[in-house]
Amino acid sequence: MSETTINLKDYLLPLPWHGEFWQSFNDRIDSQRLPHAIMLNALEGVGAESLAYSMAYRLLCTNVQSGVACGRCSGCLTLAAGTHPDFFYVAPEEKGKQILVKQIRKLCESVVKTSQQGGWKVVVINPADSMNRNAANALLKSLEEPEANTILILISNRLSVVPTTIRSRCQIESLSVPSKEIASQWLSGKAEGKQVNIDEVLEIANGLPLLALDYIQGDGLENRQQVEALLDAMRHANETPLLVAQACQKYPPDDLIDWILSYVHRLIVGELQNKPNPALFLFLDKLIQARAWLLSSANINTQLLWEELFIEWAQIFQSQR
Ligand SMILES: [Zn+2]
Incomplete structure (x- = not known):
């Protein structure tokens, strides 16, 4: 999710569906009961980064x-x-890759060094699940010996991947997907002057408001619809997996895998809900594995990866034709 989709001034107030958390956050500041580390656990597109x-x-x-x-x-x-001396933001150097131990070491050094002007120091790690093992170990030290008036805000959309040693030292706040009404009301305010069917976009974005906003503002929706059309075409044997794999080289791999995941998921709970097919669930597992693989490895032959996945995808529907 790009940071540019929201103006900085919009961060002053939390998103409408984070109101309950916000109230308790303020209460805890007032009563000086703020924990040293908070883990915001939410699906991407719910707005954990914005809340941080x-x-x-x-x-x-x-x-x-x-x-x-x-x-x-x-x-x-x-x-x-972006020049506040007491604000530290750590993210992978390249989108979709890992947060490295050298980044966490540098962070820990900087946090200790900065001259604190009597106020808070705020550290945001986004996403926390992209820390490799060494990075997580390096962070543990600062979680075990917390500095006064320093708060760590960790963001994760895959909490199970975060080492237990880190998780157990954080207060975990799970942020849920807002209701359709609240999300579409918020989107309407953002999409003023645009010819767009908010409910439709929200549905394609699986109800995730910030993802829907990305679609409204960028070319994400068009790309995603193209990919869904290709998946459909392979289901009906109108396209071959090898050619589709080639055509898909132009999309960012981690986006592509998310689009396929959400398409398959929608198919299972929608169109195919009365025709349960175990092969579809196995395929979902493969996609999730591939996603983890893309995240952790640097040099993946994506052409081969897509070919393998699409050949299997086409086979699932072969027997039904
Ligand atoms: Zn101010």
Whole structure:
């Protein structure tokens, strides 16, 4: 999810469906019961990253009013400019890859070194599940010996992949997908002036509001529809797996695998719900494995990967024709 889809000023207030968490977050600040580490556990597209930014604004603003950052003080402005000395953001150097141990070591050094002006230090690690084992071990030390007034906000959409040693030291906050009403109301405000069927886009985005927003604002929807048409065509033997694998080389591999996953999932709970087919569930497992593989390895022959997956995909439907 690109950070540019939301203006920085939009981070001042949490997204409408995070209201309940926000209230308890504020209560805990007021009563000085904020934990040292919070793990925001949410599907990508629910807005955990956005919430982490809202939390950072709330903690680094020097002029908070009614639990909301002001957006005008030096704390808010330097955070917006990306120059706040007490804000640390760690993400993989390349999208979809791992967070490396050298990044975590550098983070720990910087957090200790910075001159704290009596306020909070905020660290965001996004996504926490992309830390490799060494990186996670390096982070453990700082989780075991927490610095005063430092909060770690870890974001994860695959909590099971995060080492137990890390998870057990965090307060885990699971953020759920908002109701269709709340999501479409929010999207309507964002899509003003655009010819778009909000409910349709929201459905394609599996109800995930920020993913739907990405589709409305970018070319994600068109790409995704093309891929779904190709998957459909292979189901009906109108396209061959090898040619489709070639055609799919132009899409980012991790996006492609997510599109296929969500398409297969929708098929299972929708069109094919009365024709249960174990092969489809095995195929889902393969996709999830492939996704993990893409995340952890640097040099994958994606042409071969797509070929293998698509040949299997076509075979699932062969017997039914
Ligand atoms: Zn402020």
